[in-house]
Amino acid sequence: MNYPCRNWNVVCLMLAMLGSLPRDVAAVEPVIAVKSDEIAKSRMAVTIGQKIFLDRKLSLPVGQACVSCHSPSAAFADARSVSPGAVKGRKGKRNAPSLMYAALIPSFAYEDLFTKDGSEIYAYEGGLFHDGRARDLFEQVQQPFFDRNEMNLPDLADLATRLRRAEYAAEFEQWIGTRRWNDDSQLTYHAFRALVEFLKEPMFRPFDARIDEYLAGNSEALSTAEIRGLEVFRGAGKCADCHFLEPTGWSPALLSDFGYDNLGVPSRGEKDPGLGARIGAEGMGQFRAPSLRNVELTAPYMHNGSIATLQEVMEFYNKRDVETKRWGATDYPETVNREDMGKLNLTDQQVKDLVALMSAFTDQSVVARKSGQQFPKPPKTVPSTAAKRLYFPDWTHRLHPAFPGVVDQVPVSPQPRSQQETSDRAK
Numbered sequence: 001m002n003y004p005c006r007n008w009n010v011v012c013l014m015l016a017m018l019g020s021l022p023r024d025v026a027a028v029e030p031v032i033a034v035k036s037d038e039i040a041k042s043r044m045a046v047t048i049g050q051k052i053f054l055d056r057k058l059s060l061p062v063g064q065a066c067v068s069c070h071s072p073s074a075a076f077a078d079a080r081s082v083s084p085g086a087v088k089g090r091k092g093k094r095n096a097p098s099l100m101y102a103a104l105i106p107s108f109a110y111e112d113l114f115t116k117d118g119s120e121i122y123a124y125e126g127g128l129f130h131d132g133r134a135r136d137l138f139e140q141v142q143q144p145f146f147d148r149n150e151m152n153l154p155d156l157a158d159l160a161t162r163l164r165r166a167e168y169a170a171e172f173e174q175w176i177g178t179r180r181w182n183d184d185s186q187l188t189y190h191a192f193r194a195l196v197e198f199l200k201e202p203m204f205r206p207f208d209a210r211i212d213e214y215l216a217g218n219s220e221a222l223s224t225a226e227i228r229g230l231e232v233f234r235g236a237g238k239c240a241d242c243h244f245l246e247p248t249g250w251s252p253a254l255l256s257d258f259g260y261d262n263l264g265v266p267s268r269g270e271k272d273p274g275l276g277a278r279i280g281a282e283g284m285g286q287f288r289a290p291s292l293r294n295v296e297l298t299a300p301y302m303h304n305g306s307i308a309t310l311q312e313v314m315e316f317y318n319k320r321d322v323e324t325k326r327w328g329a330t331d332y333p334e335t336v337n338r339e340d341m342g343k344l345n346l347t348d349q350q351v352k353d354l355v356a357l358m359s360a361f362t363d364q365s366v367v368a369r370k371s372g373q374q375f376p377k378p379p380k381t382v383p384s385t386a387a388k389r390l391y392f393p394d395w396t397h398r399l400h401p402a403f404p405g406v407v408d409q410v411p412v413s414p415q416p417r418s419q420q421e422t423s424d425r426a427k
């Protein structure tokens with residue numbers, strides 16, 4: 001369909017009112033450009049988003065919510081290596097990552113970067129999911145509902161019906177108004193926006209770990225073992241080359257460069273191409289470097305949950321290529337990074353110190369959450385989302401079916417999963 005007004009603005013609005021736009025276009029309410037800023041500021045969006053996050057009736061069969069796999073007691077990750085789906089017997093093949101700081105992961109991009117010696121290189125970075133297949137959080141939050149191995153709903157219409165039956169239906173309708181409420185596309189669009197606003201909340205980005213205090217100048221915030229660990233992290237371990245200690249924009253250390261690499265982690269059977277599903281041969285087995293914030297709370301580790309403890313993660317980085325039998329086969333040996341890891345020649349003490357350092361990455365508000373308290377309470381000093389709204393990566397409406405003329409620019413190769421889904425639905 002040809003879409004004469006890509007971004008709704010005053011001119012489009014006037015044209016629409018004059019009736020000079022094709023009917024199907026004028027029929028789509030201009031909610032985006034007009035309301036987008038208000039959504040970002042709205043507390044209603046956050047409230048609804050939180051309720052959706054906890055709602056176990058938005059799965060088929062009922063019983064599974066976002067929180068089922070993203071548990072506050074595991075820093076919003078899953079302690080199981082892979083999570084069971086809503087349908088008994090189904091499960092995915094990846095470990096559910098923490099949602100802490102997920103709203104600060106940059107959008108998927110192909111960036112030109114400058115290396116230390118000044119030469120220019122191109123690399124993929126950012127994007128949500130371990131393989132970056134969702135360009136941003138808005139695109140990401142839509143997928144769990146319709147993933148056959150997760151919440152397993154058949155389509156948007158089904159989600160809309162469930163939302164209209166939800167306990168918070170009256171509040172939701174009041175927030176978006178009756179016309180949008182009655183339109184499946186508009187209703188689900190706002191449900192996704194609400195989830196995104198919820199995930200931007202201060203409790204997901206408290207930056208109150210001891211490493212933050214230390215990097216801000218309090219040398220007593222770390223123990224001597226942790227300070228030794230930090231030396232290894234910056235030096236012989238090369239960890240900080242990918243798990244950045246520098247602040248990015250307004251935020252303190254996110255402990256990731258959000259780049260992609262194949263670490264050669266132990267295979268769990270079926271091969272997982274990771275970024276390769278999108279970019280082909282060179283990306284096979286590559287996954288996005290995660291933030292290490294709260295990593296102490298999010299075992300097991302790596303995209304497939306194949307490494308159980310932090311001690312083992314460090315031993316893997318140190319001796320992957322020395323103790324090859326111990327770690328066994330990996331999915332794509334041909335693209336494994338052999339330069340930065342695998343034979344670091346660290347002593348047992350250095351490995352121990354690295355493990356010790358990981359506990360300095362734990363946000364204090366996340367562990368201070370008391371039993372009976374649903375979510376962590378961030379420090380009062382954390383800025384509001386409204387105050388920082390220009391700094392959140394946000395593309396929002398580009399891929400939503402309610403706005404079909406808005407073309408996504410990123411080439412997306414077909415996903416094996418969506419084929420599965422189609423054949424599943426055809427049954």
Ligand code: HEC
Nearest residue numbers: 065066069083084085094095096097102128129130144150
């Ligand atoms: C059945 C378990 C399950 C449910 C239910 C679930 N997730 Fe996830 N989530 C996962 C797994 C597994 C991944 C990683 C998948 C991948 O990389 O392919 C993930 C990834 C994510 C990510 C990406 C984080 C990152 O670092 O890239 C976000 C954000 C997220 N989920 C939010 C949600 C929201 C919001 C909901 C509810 C609408 C939800 N999840 C429901 C298991 C689940």
Ligand code: HEC
Nearest residue numbers: 237238239242261263287288289290301302303313317340
């Ligand atoms: C070349 C970039 C690079 C370097 C150097 C690097 N990492 Fe990583 N790290 C990654 C990537 C990419 C992943 C995710 C791999 C995967 O899931 O398959 C990862 C995953 C991890 C994880 C698991 C996190 C989780 O939530 O599952 C830990 C812990 C970790 N790294 C710590 C370290 C430490 C400590 C060092 C230094 C000894 C280090 N990394 C060096 C890129 C790097």
